[in-house]
Amino acid sequence: xxxxxxGSFLFLSDVHLGAWSDEKNRELEDQIIMLIDFCxxxxxxxxxxxxxxxxxxxxxxxxxxxxxxxxxxxxxxxxLESHSHTLFVTGNHDxxxxxxxxDIGFDVEHEYRIIHDDDMAIMVLHGDGxxxxxxxxxxxxxxxxxxxxxxxxxxQTLLPPRIGWAGMQLFAGFSRKxxxxxxxxxxxxxxxxxARNQVRSNDRIHAxxxxxxHRAGLWHENGLTxxxxxxxxSDKTLGLYANRAFEIVTWDEDEKTLExxxxxxxxx
Numbered sequence: 001x002x003x004x005x006x007g008s009f010l011f012l013s014d015v016h017l018g019a020w021s022d023e024k025n026r027e028l029e030d031q032i033i034m035l036i037d038f039c040x041x042x043x044x045x046x047x048x049x050x051x052x053x054x055x056x057x058x059x060x061x062x063x064x065x066x067x068x069x070x071x072x073x074x075x076x077x078x079x080l081e082s083h084s085h086t087l088f089v090t091g092n093h094d095x096x097x098x099x100x101x102x103d104i105g106f107d108v109e110h111e112y113r114i115i116h117d118d119d120m121a122i123m124v125l126h127g128d129g130x131x132x133x134x135x136x137x138x139x140x141x142x143x144x145x146x147x148x149x150x151x152x153x154x155x156q157t158l159l160p161p162r163i164g165w166a167g168m169q170l171f172a173g174f175s176r177k178x179x180x181x182x183x184x185x186x187x188x189x190x191x192x193x194x195a196r197n198q199v200r201s202n203d204r205i206h207a208x209x210x211x212x213x214h215r216a217g218l219w220h221e222n223g224l225t226x227x228x229x230x231x232x233x234s235d236k237t238l239g240l241y242a243n244r245a246f247e248i249v250t251w252d253e254d255e256k257t258l259e260x261x262x263x264x265x266x267x268x
Contacts, residue, residue: 009115010035010044010258011124011239012052013211014231016093018067018169019054028233029071031253036071036078038256044242045084047115048106049211049229050091050126055168057096059156064100065165072104079105087113091126091212092143093172096152114205122241123198123205127191127212127228137194188213195219195226207246209239216248216261237261 012035017028039046058064079085085107090097101108111132112125129139145151159167195208196219207225216230216237225246230237232251240247240258249258 008042008044008240008242009117009122010039010046011049011209011211011227011229011241012046012232013049013126013229013239014051014091014214014233016051016054016172016231016233017071018065019172019233025067029068031236031251032068032071033074034253034256035251036074038258040078040082046086047124047209048086048088049124049209050089050128051093051211052088052091053094055165055172056094057152057156057164057168058098058100059161059164062100062103063161065168075106076104087115087124089113089124089126092128092139092146093175095147117241117244120207120241120244121205122207122209123202124209127210137191188215192217192219192226192228195228196221196224199224199226207241209241209246218246218248220246 012032015028015032017025020028035046038044053065053067056065056067075086085105087109088101088106089109089112095110097108111130112123112135115122115124128143129137131139131144139147155167156164191210191213195210198208199205200221206223207227209227209229211229211231213228214231214234215228216235216239217228219226227239227246227248229239230248232238236250238249238251238258240249240260248261250261252259
């Protein structure tokens with residue numbers, strides 16, 4: 001792996017922590033802890049692009065699901081030591097956060113964010129849709145219902161935390177299975193096409209980086225870039241922007257480093 005300059009970005013999406021066996025969940029948690037230490041050592045900025053957890057709903061009183069406690073404590077310590085805030089763009093599986101992530105140092109975004117590296121403007125989002133109709137990527141009806149504060153209030157009133165979390169876990173598993181059965185190729189193509197149209201038509205951005213459909217990929221045209229980071233949970237892929245170039249990388253836990261899979265030319 002080449003030397004990574006300070007200010008480079010590492011993009012992590014679709015871990016779905018909590019969706020796997022207890023053993024794999026622990027393994028993923030340990031690997032992300034190693035990633036945090038790697039970012040700290042190399043002064044990388046990690047950006048989380050949603051579905052970090054397979055289900056996540058905070059209840060009043062900062063009662064949170066029993067997921068990733070060791071990993072989240074490591075993030076908290078990292079944020080305190082580095083005086084930094086990891087950007088966390090929530091996805092359709094972990095949108096229901098009401099203050100806990102901010103309390104442990106995350107910079108939480110529920111829509112999209114444009115981040116900058118000198119003259120490079122990178123739009124980052126999860127990819128399940130946006131609330132602004134002008135963005136021309138509407139959220140599915142079910143996603144809009146689940147994000148509605150009235151639904152959340154009713155759900156939490158009727159179901160205490162442990163039962164509510166169990167219900168969320170069941171729904172998350174059902175959602176993933178039915179999503180795979182539906183026109184996966186069509187949905188993936190629609191999101192990728194939207195990202196390409198976005199960079200072509202929006203003068204404010206030069207790249208779009210996202211997740212959601214779990215298929216890692218890079219597209220480049222006339223200095224414009226779209227990158228899907230794929231699923232760290234199933235394939236260990238991540239996105240990297242360093243030395244003014246975009247790459248799809250994997251995490252080598254034995255060597256504790258990143259390995260390049262696909263690399264685009266350096267941006268001039």
